[in-house]
Amino acid sequence: MMKVISELRSYCLNRWPKDLGTTHGVEHWDRVARFGKMLYQVGVDMDVVTTFAYLHDSERMNNAKDIDHGLRASKLIDTIRRTRLRYLNDEQIGKLKRACELHTIKHKTGDITIDTCFDADRMDLFRVGIKPSPERMATKRGAELVADPYYEVYYNEITCTQ
DSSP states (O other), X not given: OHHHHXXXXXXXXXXXXXXXXXXXXXXXXXXXXXXXHHTOOTTOOHHHHHHHHHHTTTTOSOSSOOTTHHHHHHHHHHHHTTTTTTTSOHHHHHHHXXXXXXXXXXXXXXXXXXXXXXXXXXXXXXXXXXXXXGGGOSSHHHXXXXXXXXXXXXXXXXXXXX
């Protein structure tokens, strides 16, 4: 699994417009993957969460308001479904597409895997000057993690090591 994720990461990175920098780029994707692991609980499909980390912002056209980037990521999923995403079944693809489409426009879905995707992304809001709020998290686990007084310290430590 690590090999296919590494290949997906490289694929997305090679397509990423260099002028967009890192706000929504590979460093963010790597942190979302790491946060996804922190959010794991029984019932979460980690293949979907990790794949989401590298695809959810990969189709951005700018770092400002780009409301359709999730929809474009979902369409990209359709084009690479049988090649780069061959390790995911139809149900997983459906969840991945929904997570990408909704990650900036919906608070929570009630699906633990999709909501974990949302929280993994939200846990990295410090990068744009926003402290993640427990009330804005979609999972109980996400709310607990960002409510921890040491979360900001942990966040700063991991961003310094990248």
